[in-house]
Amino acid sequence: MAPSTIDLFAFGEDRLLELTAQHPTPFFAYDLPAARERFRRLRAVLPARVRLAYAVKSNPGLPLLETFAAEGAWFDCASAGEVSAVLAAGGTGSGMVFAGPAKSERDLQAALFAGARVQVDGIEDVQRLHTLHAGPEPLRVSVRVNPASGVSEAAAIIGGGGPSAFGVDEEVVDEFLAQAAAYDRVRVSGLQVFAASNELDAGRLLDNHRTALRIGRRLHETHGIELDLVDVGGGLGVRYAAAQPSLDVRALGAGLGRVLEENEWFTGELLLEPGRWLSAPTGVYCARVVRTKVSRGERFVMLEGGINHLLRPLLTGQSFPTLAVRPGVGVIGGRSASGVGGDLVPTTLAGPLCTSLDRVGTGDLPADLRPGDVVVLGQAGAYASTQAMTHFLSHQPPEQVWVDGAGAATGRAVQLSGSPA
Ligand SMILES: Cc1ncc(COP(=O)(O)O)c(C=O)c1O
Incomplete structure (x- = not known):
């Protein structure tokens, strides 16, 4: 197998073989030391004034949150459940931002209780926080602004420039701020602008960040707001195919x-809140x-799990990278290191659900793939397990396996043989 292909998988061939031998399929397995290493790698290239928050929605697994909390990460939460998970993992409210286009009262109360920085998406959020906030000082909040233009994306789920359920449209931000000024228990002192997803080009991400600062300058100069936090969101992309380039995080850090x-004019802190970049490469689905x-x-391979375990390919049209493991043998297929198996053939992956929607992507897989072989999907640490239709057709949810090769993190982590002590 070409190194660039195996790079898309959290574990090397030996460990994949070991994992698939040890654990009943289907399962997700996550490499906690890899998560730690990615956090450190990104942190190291960012200027000191840039805070690094982990977007919990990409993978809310407790061992992962604990790993990032131990590294001093901030967290981007979007529900009361995510707030509880972060607190349970050792994160703190002072390092937490809270976002969402339709926050319930329970969500707002959880965010306030934790002491998180709430990002308001409209005047209704301000009104409700004005009522809920009990502290002596005005509550500092950030306003999410939907920019008039944004970075486009190959597989758009969140974008900029068009109509959006998120935030206040840039065109009406003056009107919003005039309305918000009437609620004296709430003070807008931060800004969030986020208009990219899975972007592999550092320059395009930086364009988005410049847009955020341009809007921030307007808030500063026109409304006299001393911004203490400008949150430029996530959107840092990962490769889903070997031919794609990797995001140059060093260039991103230097650009920031x-x-x-x-x-x-801006003396506050900048906040970067990636989810996918930190978590996707740490996980595989088997x-x-x-x-x-x-x-x-058309060649079909029917797997034990379908859109009840992985929905993203159906939503975005983008497949996870694939390889196949034959128990007791190794990675099989024309490009495998072990060289077992024949040619790779274009394959549609389907699941066990009784619906023609149950497709989990495509990939080139060995022509002689047979029942009992294991298909491994890479980059499955983000927007995978918890983004799926878990309860549809009432199959068992997949097991979550947390591998801590450094032996450091949690009791729930699995130590593989041969892992460094
Ligand atoms: C507010 C917010 N921050 C951060 C993220 C993380 O984005 P990504 O995983 O693309 O880095 C998202 C994703 O939807 C988001 O909504």
Whole structure:
């Protein structure tokens, strides 16, 4: 197998073989030391004035949250449940932002109780916080602004420039601030602008960050707001195919330094809140082949799990990278290191659910794939397990396996043989 392909998988061939031998499929397995290493790698290239928050929605697994909390991460939460998970993992409210286009009263109360920085998406959030906030000082909040233009994306789930359920449209932000001024127990002192998703080009992310600072300058100069926090969101992309380039995080860090220098008026902190970049490469999904067939010229492989375990390919049209493991043998397929198996053939992956929607992507898989072989999907640490339709058709949810090769983190982590002590 070409190194660039195996790079898309959290574990090397030996460990994949070991994991699939040890654990009943289907399961997700996550590499906690890899998560720690990614956090440190990103932290190291960011200027000191840039805070790093982990977007919990990408993977809310407790061992992962504990790993990031131990590294001093901030957290981006979007529900009362995520707030509780972060607190349970050792995170604190002073390092937490809270976002969402339709926050319930329970959500707002959880965020206030924790002491998180709430990002308001409209005047209704301000009104409700004015009522709920009991402290002597006005509650500092950030306003999420939906920019008039944004970075486009290949697989758009959140974007900028168009109509959006998120935030206050840039065109009406003056009106919003005039209304918000009437609620004296709430003070807008921060800004969030986030208009990218899975972006692999550092320059395009930086364009988005410049847009945020341009809007911030307007808030500062027109409304006299001393911004203490400008949150530029996440959107840092990962490769889902070997041919894609990797995001140059060093260039992103250096660019953020320049963005800060260009904006002397801004003396607060910048917040970056990636989810996918930190968590996707730490996870794999492993499911056994139940049967294979060719239907009118198209090759199908039916797996134990489908959109009840992974929904993202159906939502975005983008597949997870695939490889196949034969128990007791190794990675199989034309490009495998072990060289077992024949040619790779284009394959549609389907699941066990009785609906034609149950497709979990496509991939080139060995022609001789057979029942009992395990298909492994890479980059499955983000927007996978908890983004799926878990309860549809009442199958068992997949097991979550947390591998801590450094032996450091939690009792729930699995130590693989041969892991460094
Ligand atoms: C407010 C907010 N911050 C951060 C993220 C994380 O985005 P990504 O996983 O693309 O980095 C999201 C994703 O939807 C988001 O809504």
